[in-house]
Amino acid sequence: MQAPVPLVQVQALAVTAGPRTLLQVPALQINAGERVAIVGPNGAGKSTLLRVLAGLAGPVHVAGQVRVLAREIGPAATAPLTRAQWRTLRSEVGLVMQGLHLVPRLSARENVLIGALARLQGRAALLSWARVFPKALQAEADTALAVLGLQDLAHVRAERLSGGERQKVSLARLRLQRPRLVLADEPTSALDPSATQQACAALCAAAAGPGQALVTVVHDLQLLPALATRVLGLAQGRLQWDLPAAAVSEAALQALYTTPAGAAAGPATHSPVHPTPHTLAHAQP
Numbered sequence: 001m002q003a004p005v006p007l008v009q010v011q012a013l014a015v016t017a018g019p020r021t022l023l024q025v026p027a028l029q030i031n032a033g034e035r036v037a038i039v040g041p042n043g044a045g046k047s048t049l050l051r052v053l054a055g056l057a058g059p060v061h062v063a064g065q066v067r068v069l070a071r072e073i074g075p076a077a078t079a080p081l082t083r084a085q086w087r088t089l090r091s092e093v094g095l096v097m098q099g100l101h102l103v104p105r106l107s108a109r110e111n112v113l114i115g116a117l118a119r120l121q122g123r124a125a126l127l128s129w130a131r132v133f134p135k136a137l138q139a140e141a142d143t144a145l146a147v148l149g150l151q152d153l154a155h156v157r158a159e160r161l162s163g164g165e166r167q168k169v170s171l172a173r174l175r176l177q178r179p180r181l182v183l184a185d186e187p188t189s190a191l192d193p194s195a196t197q198q199a200c201a202a203l204c205a206a207a208a209g210p211g212q213a214l215v216t217v218v219h220d221l222q223l224l225p226a227l228a229t230r231v232l233g234l235a236q237g238r239l240q241w242d243l244p245a246a247a248v249s250e251a252a253l254q255a256l257y258t259t260p261a262g263a264a265a266g267p268a269t270h271s272p273v274h275p276t277p278h279t280l281a282h283a284q285p
């Protein structure tokens with residue numbers, strides 16, 4: 001068996017805002033080939049964890065080690081990453097965040113195409129500054145948009161798209177970006193049921209290659225079977241459990257969503273059962 005390839009390694013992570021501790025993660029490793037869902041009640045720290053992994057923690061204090069794609073991006077780094085190193089890292093980490101990270105004045109198609117910028121070299125890289133992209137890439141962008149039902153909106157500026165349409169554009173962009181690590185924060189929150197299925201398929205496809213991994217904050221627990229091979233239960237800023245998706249029980253989910261304030265993190269103690277979409281739906285808060 002091949003040794004696991006860690007894409008995310010966290011040690012002694014503590015995120016604070018003034019006197020308040022928002023997140024404490026003693027240790028966490030996510031390996032290539034994993035699809036990890038982060039679940040938990042509102043305010044649990046799910047987005048905070050994802051933002052830390054994306055290097056976008058914001059106005060909070062971060063302590064501990066945060067290694068993403070073998071680069072230390074946390075305060076434990078001996079030297080801050082250079083702009084070029086950040087650029088490389090950004091090209092290898094696909095983000096589908098609530099802020100969406102689209103360029104408002106560019107069209108849906110151009111926003112998808114810029115996913116491929118890091119792959120362009122020589123003349124193609126130069127021409128991309130004038131928003132001229134190789135024909136093969138344009139065809140790939142059109143396919144990515146069509147897969148998510150956006151073909152008729154390809155030339156509409158991102159700023160004129162609805163929230164759900166923008167969410168789909170960031171999902172389509174993953175296909176051209178081919179990132180090693182995808183970090184998605186509630187990527188289907190603005191989508192209708194049929195688009196949600198397409199979005200889950202697009203997310204899984206974007207992280208299905210060897211050496212890739214997907215980390216998704218999930219609110220709709222019915223999506224767990226489609227999106228995750230492993231589930232992290234977070235409440236009160238602490239990891240309450242870390243289980244294979246097939247071992248997540250209804251009891252574990254119910255306990256998570258009723259974790260009292262100030263509850264300490266503990267090891268998984270729930271008996272493994274195979275949840276179905278039906279049982280997961282019942283466990284929704």
Ligand SMILES: Nc1ncnc2c1ncn2[C@@H]1O[C@H](COP(=O)(O)OP(=O)(O)OP(=O)(O)O)[C@@H](O)[C@H]1O
Binds near residue numbers: 040043046047049060
């Ligand atoms: N910059 C900040 N300053 C102070 N508190 C913050 C800051 N950012 C987040 N928080 C707090 O940290 C806690 C965790 O927030 P986070 O957004 O990570 O939760 P979440 O689990 O993603 O919640 P939700 O499911 O509601 O999106 C919340 O109580 C939030 O108010």
